[in-house]
Amino acid sequence: MIASENKIRKLMSFFVNKLNMTPSMISKNPNLRLLSLEKRIIPRCSVLHLLISKGLVKEETSIVYVFRMTEKRFVDKLVSKYQNEVPDVVSAHQGKIEFQGFPFDLKI
Incomplete structure (x- = not known):
């Protein structure tokens, strides 16, 4: 297996619970x-939530689509594009804003 059992448990817990x-x-x-x-999923969820x-x-934005984007595309489409309107988006992308979960069900 490429991913360790511990990593899979953490991911599954996050996907199911958050x-x-x-x-x-x-x-x-x-x-x-x-x-x-820590490096991709949580920061992108924080940006998306914000x-x-x-x-x-x-x-209705597909969370899977957001996760699959390359880093450059994600930054261009969701961070740089909105950083003047929502300055906290940069902090969210850097992992400085804690993600608590979405108050709605996401489109997969």
């Missing part, structure tokens, strides 16, 4: 298990 994903949703996107929770709460991004 993102309200079902195990079947996760199994349909197996590459999610290969992503870094932008959705400000009404700049729709709730």
Whole structure:
């Protein structure tokens, strides 16, 4: 296995408890298990939550699409684009804003 058992447990816990994903949703996107929770998933969730709460991004945005974006594309589309309107978006991307979860179900 490429990913350790501990990493898989952490990821599954985060996906199920913070993102309200079902195990079947996760199994349909197996590459999610290969992503870094601390470096990619949590910062992107924080950015997405901030932008959705400000009404700049729709709730219907696919979280899997956001996770799969290259770093450059993510920064261009969701961080740099909105950093003047929402300066905290840079802090969220750097992991300085704690992600508490979404108050709604996300589109996968």
